[in-house]
Amino acid sequence: MTEEIDLTSSPYTDQLKKIHDAEYDDIDFEYFCTSVSRNPSCIIVKNDDDIVMGFLIWGYDIDFLDDECGTIVYIYSLCVGSEWRRRGVGSELLTHLTSLYGYSNDVCLHVSIKNDAAIKLYAKHKFKNVRRIDYYYDGETGMYSGEGQHAYYMKRSSKDL
Numbered sequence: 001m002t003e004e005i006d007l008t009s010s011p012y013t014d015q016l017k018k019i020h021d022a023e024y025d026d027i028d029f030e031y032f033c034t035s036v037s038r039n040p041s042c043i044i045v046k047n048d049d050d051i052v053m054g055f056l057i058w059g060y061d062i063d064f065l066d067d068e069c070g071t072i073v074y075i076y077s078l079c080v081g082s083e084w085r086r087r088g089v090g091s092e093l094l095t096h097l098t099s100l101y102g103y104s105n106d107v108c109l110h111v112s113i114k115n116d117a118a119i120k121l122y123a124k125h126k127f128k129n130v131r132r133i134d135y136y137y138d139g140e141t142g143m144y145s146g147e148g149q150h151a152y153y154m155k156r157s158s159k160d161l
């Protein structure tokens with residue numbers, strides 16, 4: 001079951017944090033709740049027992065690689081609990097985002113160039129690799145630092161749907 005939640009007040013936020021922290025020991029989950037400046041929104045997939053299997057955090061942002069600096073939907077984080085992977089949860093999250101906002105907005109994200117699973121997932125959902133950005137990731141926030149791991153900037157145009 002897919003649901004939109006408020007990250008700052010949802011009873012599911014603790015479950016999201018657990019999924020997040022099991023995957024990333026170098027990015028602070030609180031960053032998404034308190035510091036992302038453009039009001040992040042969140043979609044979860046949960047099972048019949050109210051267990052969260054995965055989440056997607058997104059917000060409106062600026063496409064900084066676009067000359068016109070257009071508004072886009074930006075995916076800040078997408079994560080599926082390790083025990084729930086390869087069951088379509090990641091796809092369900094992206095499909096839900098698309099059904100709500102994807103037909104009227106381009107959607108963008110950064111992904112580590114080493115993350116084959118995520119790159120394949122995004123490619124399946126019609127995202128295209130726009131540019132490689134070397135030393136993109138910052139350990140604490142997962143956002144740009146100019147020092148960390150390399151990333152691809154991927155984008156899906158609403159026109160391609």
Ligand SMILES: CC(C)(COP(=O)(O)OP(=O)(O)OC[C@H]1O[C@@H](n2cnc3c(N)ncnc32)[C@H](O)[C@@H]1OP(=O)(O)O)[C@@H](O)C(=O)NCCC(=O)NCCS
Pocket residue numbers: 023054077078079080081084085086087088089090091092109110111112115116117118120121122124
């Ligand atoms: C990437 C991630 C979100 C995928 O979630 P998921 O629920 O397992 O993905 P789905 O089951 O919906 O898979 C959809 C498609 O993605 C691709 N895919 C997903 N996981 C894959 C893997 N481990 N290897 C290869 N392809 C993979 C496949 O094309 C798959 O379709 P298929 O099952 O028909 O072959 C999940 O592995 C995850 O949370 N990883 C850790 C966090 C992360 O890397 N997030 C992305 C940050 S940008």
